[in-house]
Amino acid sequence: MVEDLNEKIKTLEEENEKLKRLNDAKSEMISMSAHQVRTSLSAFKWMLKMFLDGDLGELSHEQQGFIQKSFDSNERMIGLVSDMLYANKDEDASIPYHFENTQIEDLIDNILFEFIGEATRKGIEVIFLKSGSKLPTISTDQIKIRIVIQNLLENAIKYSNNHGKIFISAHEEDNGVEISIKNTGIGIPEKEKGLIFTKFFRAGNARQKETFGSGLGLYTAKNIVEKHKGKIWFESEENEGATFHIFLPLSTD
Amino acid sequence: MSKKILIVEDDSFLQGLASRKLTKEGFEVVIASDSVKAFEVLEKGNPDIILLDLLLPKIDGFEILEKIKAVDKTKNIPVVVFSNLSEDKDIKRAKDLGALEFMIKSNFTLDELADKIKFILK
Numbered sequence: 001m002v003e004d005l006n007e008k009i010k011t012l013e014e015e016n017e018k019l020k021r022l023n024d025a026k027s028e029m030i031s032m033s034a035h036q037v038r039t040s041l042s043a044f045k046w047m048l049k050m051f052l053d054g055d056l057g058e059l060s061h062e063q064q065g066f067i068q069k070s071f072d073s074n075e076r077m078i079g080l081v082s083d084m085l086y087a088n089k090d091e092d093a094s095i096p097y098h099f100e101n102t103q104i105e106d107l108i109d110n111i112l113f114e115f116i117g118e119a120t121r122k123g124i125e126v127i128f129l130k131s132g133s134k135l136p137t138i139s140t141d142q143i144k145i146r147i148v149i150q151n152l153l154e155n156a157i158k159y160s161n162n163h164g165k166i167f168i169s170a171h172e173e174d175n176g177v178e179i180s181i182k183n184t185g186i187g188i189p190e191k192e193k194g195l196i197f198t199k200f201f202r203a204g205n206a207r208q209k210e211t212f213g214s215g216l217g218l219y220t221a222k223n224i225v226e227k228h229k230g231k232i233w234f235e236s237e238e239n240e241g242a243t244f245h246i247f248l249p250l251s252t253d
Numbered sequence: 254m255s256k257k258i259l260i261v262e263d264d265s266f267l268q269g270l271a272s273r274k275l276t277k278e279g280f281e282v283v284i285a286s287d288s289v290k291a292f293e294v295l296e297k298g299n300p301d302i303i304l305l306d307l308l309l310p311k312i313d314g315f316e317i318l319e320k321i322k323a324v325d326k327t328k329n330i331p332v333v334v335f336s337n338l339s340e341d342k343d344i345k346r347a348k349d350l351g352a353l354e355f356m357i358k359s360n361f362t363l364d365e366l367a368d369k370i371k372f373i374l375k
Binding site: 031035038039041042043045046047049050053055078081082085089096098143 | 264266267270271273274277308337338339340341342358359360362363364
């Protein structure tokens with residue numbers, strides 16, 4: 001009896017080892033392919049930007065428009081590859097987090113700088129409502145919180161109506177800071193609200209509006225926020241828009 | 254006198270684009286496709302800055318960086334790692350070996366790269 005059991009445990013352990021190795025190999029393959037895809041995407045990015053800047057000769061208005069569209073689409077692909085790489089590693093408990101004191105409004109300012117161009121081109125107004133008083137510094141891994149805010153902003157832009165508005169705000173809450181990103185847009189259908197943070201999930205109306213997307217953005221965001229011992233949640237009404245909130249505690253201790 | 258940049262990069266498409274843009278921005282650009290060529294260039298004299306890819310044939314960028322930093326003659330040349338690796342462990346390793354900056358290629362355009370180099374060499 002005991003021997004039987006020991007035999008079973010041994011088999012299970014071996015199986016487990018095999019699965020682990022398989023998972024590692026898969027993960028490694030994703031990393032390597034992503035690296036190669038990124039190399040191509042980087043070359044396109046550089047070249048298209050050189051066209052846009054007139055480094056390779058003057059462009060007609062029409063050419064400029066098409067190349068801008070190619071550039072934007074290439075940027076989305078780059079974002080997708082980054083999401084994929086992140087999701088590939090997020091279950092890896094060994095991913096180190098480097099916490100440092102962060103002035104969240106400065107970080108948001110910095111991220112917004114990268115998005116204003118895209119938003120303006122789409123006729124979307126981005127409004128950052130700063131808190132009147134100075135917010136306390138919080139302890140974050142800035143590289144990772146940047147990914148969270150970027151993902152939320154990308155969604156806010158992607159799922160906005162034309163000439164929509166995006167409001168960002170940050171204020172102090174119980175021993176922490178709450179950041180909110182609100183848009184006017186397609187919103188999240190009632191029956192899909194429970195699934196929105198699930199890996200690879202994309203709501204029906206989101207897929208309709210933007211065929212392109214990995215379904216990893218919010219999943220990744222939730223993962224990172226929880227590693228900060230924070231919370232992420234939303235309110236939304238379909239066809240009205242959505243507001244995503246993140247709460248980050250002052251310290252993760 | 255224009256500033257000299259050594260670009261260590263094995264992808265010929267990326268080489269061509271970076272070389273064209275940085276030359277246009279007023280730099281003297283020398284390209285090395287692998288470590289052998291890179292050290293040949295360094296043998297002849299120091300560039301003002303090195304732009305270093307990490308995944309290279311045979312000897313990789315980490316090892317090149319280590320060698321550059323181990324030699325008195327070259328250890329003070331600023332090295333900007335320009336790679337599509339983006340894991341924390343790679344960034345940390347490059348920084349620990351003495352890289353001044355770690356830039357992920359797909360996150361920057363070449364005009365931004367040129368601005369960064371100008372800022373470093375100011």
